[in-house]
Amino acid sequence: MVTFPNAKINIGLYITEKRADGFHNLESCFYPVGWCDILEILPAETLSFRSTGLDIPGNPESNLCLKAYHLLKQDFDIPSVSIHLHKVVPIGAGMGGGSADCAFTIKTLNELFLLHLSTQQMENYARKLGSDCAFFIQNRPQYCFGKGDEFANITVDLSGKYIVLVNPNIHISTAEAYSGVKPLKNEIDLQEVLQKPVNDWKDLVKNDFEKHLLPKYPAIENIKNQLYELGAAYASMTGSGSTVFGIFDEEIDTKTQFEKYSIWQGKLS
Structure with missing residues (x-):
């Protein structure tokens, strides 16, 4: 079975509290986008995992796809698979590319082996x-809170809009990103603000990580400024x-833009 785990963007990201377990509470709107991996899972005589495309750092045995398989294997007598x-x-x-691969593995195993897991159980x-x-x-699209794993419905419809995603080939670890954040209570009602037209978001909807990461990585700030110069209604770093x-509002020509970087663009649904 072949699936296409897709990425997401954060529209607004507020780090509101350091938790006793070492994690942080946050508020954000997660919105799926069409930049995808390709995941194939087939029944096999022995369990195996391989990756192609972009190099994945670390031990392949610790990949989230394998972790998802082993987690379900604890509760269900599922056969070995080739991933x-x-x-x-x-x-x-x-x-959230790795997170998507993990979730799609759970969904695929559920479908492939008729586990009959509910949405809540898979979550x-x-x-x-x-x-x-x-x-x-x-x-x-969902309003996300807690560690980013609790959800509420949100009425944000960007269908028909176009999105351009630019990655400057800079790897920022979670530890590095959070090391510069000072948790603060969010002063806006994100769910309410996102009901406003997209053009109004620029001065209202923020990503808390930008404050210390943009000065450290000027390329990220330059990309954001370029997107606004190209006519973006709203631009932000994600996650x-x-x-x-x-x-x-409409498709733009990026053939001569961002030549040094990884880029994806498409229509939102």
Whole structure:
């Protein structure tokens, strides 16, 4: 079975509190986008995992796809599988690519072996593997809070808008991103503000990581400024960086822009 785990963007990201367990509470709107990996899972005689495309750092045995398999294997008598992940979404880029791979593995195993897991059950498994993972089970725009693994409905419809995602090939670890953040209570009602037209978001909707990461990595700030110069209604770094996105009313020509970087653009649904 072949699936296409997609990335997400954060529209607004507020770090509101340091938790007793060492994590942080946050508020954000997670919105799925079409930049995708390719994941193939097939029944096999022995369990195997391989990756192609972008190089994935670390031990392959610790890959979230394998962790998802082992987690379900604890509760279900599922057979061995062959997992092939073709990595396209940049790593350490604030788009949740690894989390999506994890969630899609859970969904694929559920379908492949008729486990009859509910959405809530799949989300609960995903929560054990990473803060962003559970979002990709439903994979639709949601207001996210807690560690980023609790959700509420949000009425944000960007269908018909165009998005440009630019990754400057800078890897920012979660530890580095959070080391410069001072948690503060969010002074705006993000759910309410996102009901306003996209053009109004520029001065209202912030990503708390930008304050200390943009001065450290001027390329990220330059990309954001370029997207506004190209006519973006709203532009922001997503997640803990380093990818920057711009939302446009119509498709733009980026052939001569951002030549040194990884770029994806498409229509939002």
